[in-house]
Amino acid sequence: MKPLKFTLITLFPEALQPYLNSSMLYKAQDRGIIAIDYVNLRDFGLGPHKSVDDTPYGGGDGMLLRCEPVFAAIESVKADDSTAEVILPTPVGTVWTQDLVRQFAGVDPTTDGAENAVREKTAQQPQPGSQHYIILCPHYEGYDERIMSIVDYPISLGNYVLTGGELPALIIIDSITRLLPGVLGGENSAAIESFSDGDNLEYPQYTKPAEFRGMAVPEVLLSGHHGKIAEWRAEQSRLRTERKQP
Numbered sequence: 001m002k003p004l005k006f007t008l009i010t011l012f013p014e015a016l017q018p019y020l021n022s023s024m025l026y027k028a029q030d031r032g033i034i035a036i037d038y039v040n041l042r043d044f045g046l047g048p049h050k051s052v053d054d055t056p057y058g059g060g061d062g063m064l065l066r067c068e069p070v071f072a073a074i075e076s077v078k079a080d081d082s083t084a085e086v087i088l089p090t091p092v093g094t095v096w097t098q099d100l101v102r103q104f105a106g107v108d109p110t111t112d113g114a115e116n117a118v119r120e121k122t123a124q125q126p127q128p129g130s131q132h133y134i135i136l137c138p139h140y141e142g143y144d145e146r147i148m149s150i151v152d153y154p155i156s157l158g159n160y161v162l163t164g165g166e167l168p169a170l171i172i173i174d175s176i177t178r179l180l181p182g183v184l185g186g187e188n189s190a191a192i193e194s195f196s197d198g199d200n201l202e203y204p205q206y207t208k209p210a211e212f213r214g215m216a217v218p219e220v221l222l223s224g225h226h227g228k229i230a231e232w233r234a235e236q237s238r239l240r241t242e243r244k245q246p
Contacts, residue, residue: 003035004180006173007084009073010137011052013038015166025174028183036173039077044069053140062141070136070147077134084132085152089168090143091161093154096172100155104133104172105179135172137165201244203236 008016019025020036028034045052046068053063078084094100136151148154157168177183206217220232 003029003032004176005035005037005081005084005132007037007039007077007132007134008137008169009039009041009070009077009134010164010166010169011041011139012137012164012166013040016170019170020173024183025177028177028180031182033180033182034173034177039073041065041069041073044072044076056141060141064141065138065143065147067144067146070143071150074134074136074150081132084134086150087133087135087153087155087172088138088143088148088151089135089157089165089172090138090154091156091159093156095156095158096168096175098175101175102179105176106131107179135165135169137169139164200237201240203233203240 010016016038021029025034025036029036041052042050046066051066052069053065056062056064074086136147155168155172157171162168206221210217210222218232220228223229
């Protein structure tokens with residue numbers, strides 16, 4: 001089975017590589033579960049200085065990514081794989097939720113909601129093992145709006161703005177990869193956790209020692225009574241979720 005591939009188009013591949021080559025993501029690549037490639041947007045820049053940005057029409061502060069280098073970079077990847085699809089981290093995109101993560105990882109979504117349009121599109125995609133996502137990492141003030149014409153999935157991480165798209169790209173890859181079979185250690189590691197069932201938060205967890213600086217592990221967890229433990233965990237999950245609701 002072919003790995004799920006991510007191609008990152010970025011001005012700063014050196015900022016991405018340390019994290020992607022560490023820990024779980026390194027193991028996922030080493031095991032052939034995912035593959036990661038890098039395209040330096042500067043290689044497609046214009047003129048002797050390899051320019052990729054320019055001032056906005058109509059005035060305003062900052063610089064915008066130009067169409068020409070972005071289109072050329074994406075088309076260079078699609079020349080080798082026409083099925084590759086483009087993700088763009090952008091504040092105007094669909095908010096990245098665990099339900100969306102499950103879809104991109106090829107796991108059945110647990111809820112219906114605002115992501116229906118993306119769900120319908122991903123339902124038509126090849127299953128993990130043959131998928132290929134190009135993640136464009138914007139920079140500067142933003143990008144020429146015409147770039148949106150070649151974007152399949154505009155994705156927002158929330159109502160805030162970052163310096164560039166590298167951090168969102170890392171989050172997108174990390175959140176998808178951890179759900180792929182063979183990545184996490186336990187069989188149910190990704191199934192029993194926060195947001196695995198709608199907006200529910202995971203229950204509190206404890207490990208040794210049973211008491212630390214006057215703080216004791218709840219007795220029910222030491223009881224060995226699996227039914228009562230399950231009830232306690234469900235109740236704690238419910239209370240945590242309710243406390244976080246606005």
